[in-house]
Amino acid sequence: MRNYEDTYRHKGLRKKLIDILKEKGITDSKVLSAMNSIPRHFFLDSALDEIAYEDRAFSIDEGQTISQPYTVAYQTQLLQIKPNDKILEIGTGSIYQATVLAEMGAKVFTIERQKKLFDNTKDFILKSNYTNLKFFYGDGFEGLPTYAPFDKILITAAAPFIPPKLIEQLKIGGKMIIPLDEEQHQRMLRITKNDDGSSSEEAFENFSFVPMLSGRNSKA
Numbered sequence: 001m002r003n004y005e006d007t008y009r010h011k012g013l014r015k016k017l018i019d020i021l022k023e024k025g026i027t028d029s030k031v032l033s034a035m036n037s038i039p040r041h042f043f044l045d046s047a048l049d050e051i052a053y054e055d056r057a058f059s060i061d062e063g064q065t066i067s068q069p070y071t072v073a074y075q076t077q078l079l080q081i082k083p084n085d086k087i088l089e090i091g092t093g094s095i096y097q098a099t100v101l102a103e104m105g106a107k108v109f110t111i112e113r114q115k116k117l118f119d120n121t122k123d124f125i126l127k128s129n130y131t132n133l134k135f136f137y138g139d140g141f142e143g144l145p146t147y148a149p150f151d152k153i154l155i156t157a158a159a160p161f162i163p164p165k166l167i168e169q170l171k172i173g174g175k176m177i178i179p180l181d182e183e184q185h186q187r188m189l190r191i192t193k194n195d196d197g198s199s200s201e202e203a204f205e206n207f208s209f210v211p212m213l214s215g216r217n218s219k220a
Ligand code: SAH
Pocket: 064, 065, 066, 067, 090, 091, 092, 093, 094, 095, 096, 097, 098, 111, 112, 113, 114, 117, 138, 139, 140, 141, 156, 157, 210, 211, 212, 213, 214, 215
C-alpha cells in the first residue's frame, strides 16, 4: 500500500530533511531542490509514511533497500550533473535515486537485476512526469552497450571491483561514482575517464550498501 497524497505535513517534513542534509555538508542547491520536490513517501509502504523523511535507509522488496537520503544526496552531488547528461544508474531499487537524477533534467537509464523490483517500475506513479527516465531489467556488470556511451555512471550497490565494461561505456571526460568494497564498508570513489582512455580516481567517505551481485534474479 502506498499513500500518494503529498500534504503540507509531508512538505514540512521534507523541508526539515533538506536542512539536515545541508547541516551534514551537502551544498549543491540543484540536488537539494530536486530532493525537496520529490515526495519520498511515494517510494515506500504507507506504514512508513510518518518516518519516510528521516535520514535513514529502509527495506524495500527482495531484501533490498532505499538508500539513506544523505547517501543519495552525496552520490548525486559527486556526479556534478548537467541538464541533458546521459546517465546510467546501476540498481533501480525503489526508483528514488533515479527520480532525483531525472528531476535534475538528466536522461536516465536505470538497470535492476531483481525481476520483482523491475516489474514494480511499470506501476511507477510519477512515470508520466519523467519521460526522461527509462527502466531496464539486466545485470549492471554488463551495463547497457546499446545506449552507451554515457556522460555519467552511478552505482548504488557495493561493487566488488570496478566493472571494466562500465568504464568502456563511459564517454571521454565522463565520470563514474562507485562505492567500492573494502573490508567492513565501501569507499566512495569518483572515476574520471581521461582523454587517452586511462582513468583517474578520487576517494571520498565510507558508506554501507547492499552488494552488487552478478547475473539476474528472475523471481517475479
Ligand atoms: N538506487 C536505489 C538503491 C537500491 S539498493 C534506490 O534509490 O532505492 C541497490 C539495488 O541494486 C538493489 O535493488 C539491488 O537489487 C540492485 N543490484 C545489485 N546488483 C545489481 C546488478 N549487478 N545489476 C543491477 N542491479 C543490481
